[in-house]
Amino acid sequence: MRMRILHVITGLQSGGAEAMLYKLLSASHGNGFTHAVIALTSGGPYFEKIRDLGVDVQTLDLNMPLVGPGAVLRLRRKIADIAPDIVQGWMYHADLLTSLALMRFLPGKAGTCPPLVWNVRLSEIDPRFIGRSTRLVIRCLATLSHRVPAAIVINAEASRQTHIAAGYTAQKFQLIPNGFDLEKFKPDPAARAALRRELGIAPETRLVGMAARFDPQKDYPAFFAAAEKVIAACGDVAFIACGSGVEAENPAIAPSIARGDIARHVHLLGRRGDMERFYPALDIYVSTAIGEGFANVVGEAMCCAVPCIVTDVGDSRVIVGDSGVVVPPADPAAMARAVIALLDGPAHNRQAMGARARTRMGDFSIAAVARRFEAMWQTILSDKKARRDRKKAEGTDR
Template identity: 45%
Template structure:
């Protein structure tokens, strides 16, 4: 069979560490380079992962736009860049890239454009005004600007359709996970406890997320305080951007709860597979998610999860963990206590089921194949 090489340009708002950026990185790692010639354009900077993409031999162009600040000069530079690159297909990721990248592709004469939705909470209290304005503009433009809209979450699809997006253009492709990278690891359990100066049998509850109002770290501290009253030997491991002792709001909340001795703020880590495999339970206290990568990563490591019912979290976890309403930190604490009080054999069995659920539904190889099939179909349609 002879394959046609498709020049595929990804336009993304930025390349810092985040769920959307991480999924794009994983997609690029496994994309069939005999059929696709990928190029990446960041509206802002190359961030933390741009260099990793370039190390794969994939060109990365960074325009240097300031977040939330329109710049007609840099927009025109994007149009010119696309005219030079002449991609067969442009796939934009995240609201600002959907709007600006989609318009630039149209002005540059690109015939095939797809968007990507990776957000599910549109409440004013949890989003910047500028983000919601761009989202509303995208909703209006969705009927004529993109040919297709990929959503990583069915809940996100429904929320955006309700906000005015064109329902007929949506396609669901979930995030995927590398089960050879994220896997149970007894050595990780031992080494992380040694790093933290804890006995081997210390139970660890983890929360892995950047510091952001949507992630509800302060609510998690409330839940941890309830867990501590029942299980004072449990420790809490938090990792992510700005999850550091110098974060005064987080540090003060921990201090007020009297939990300084059992909280570990590790900042952004490059050893997430090891960290995940060391946990007994992963918690997600978020107010809003689309498809949280951390759940799939933890479950692939055989770690059960307790989550708030946001985005597709409940669908991901299924019957292998526990789900509580958003904002219900008492319920989150109760479920954490329930899982921590299971026997080791019971919790390990739950972890085995969690890993198998990821293997069956979210294996990265199958997810990348769905993206490839989508790109091939979109290109063959010639729309």
């Protein structure tokens, strides 16, 4: 009999949690597990992608963060109708709403309240980047963490320490890193040549890139400031960046690319759906993030054998190991020096570093990561059954 897992996620827009959920479903759905998804908000590119996997996807169409008791009741009824064996939450608001829904659960077909697992993605709780309502949700979850979830999944060790400091119980964390499709993301000379032709970048031009939505935590000003320094020092180099809002028409970006000679060397691509073509075109991948847990984009670049220069945030240092370079966050001069050092060195050094990066990502295959999720869910259900059997034996089963 297949185990039925219900995933409740805040939304299905473009983001790390959404991408990881999609990859997990791709690797697990139908392999002894049946999955369903409820998104609190409507729309998003991952709605169709997940539905195309044959997974049941529903939405509550909520206007976050303004939700009331009616939203809790609607979610509770949907959970009862789906009758999952396990409910897997994704991100703070979904974790809280699902916790409230299950605290006064209306038994459905299964006749029993399913265990709930939370999923925490942030490695830092920084008021500069997290709104007041989300900080309030985090405080509520810290209180509930001691008695509601069966487990709390984190994808970075830094998340554990941050959330323990915020009041979460230390006893329930389970570290399961992001997983990657090494067949999809791999070195691809044809893709490298094709993207360069598309952008008018010569085969011999050194190319540095970053993929991230335009968001304060990604620190695009540092990316552009570092690019300006590298362009001045290295000459034949180009920079590309992609992600939601990463376009020349963005008024917040325009001043950064208007300085000096930077506009001729920087290509802003907006959101792209062909990241498996993006990474192989690069000679160096950079991440200027000032807040990160386990960045999917860094892992994908490493799968494509691209050496990475990352900021020392979250678990980035652990992820790249000896296959990349780590610099302080919010320090474009340090980022520029690291890029220049790699570009000025022999090409075979970059290639060797990239090869180590891909080898390193073998430990993070999505198949292996999916098995870790599945083993956790099976253990939780086994523990639940053992407790129920123990109560029956003691004559206290209700």
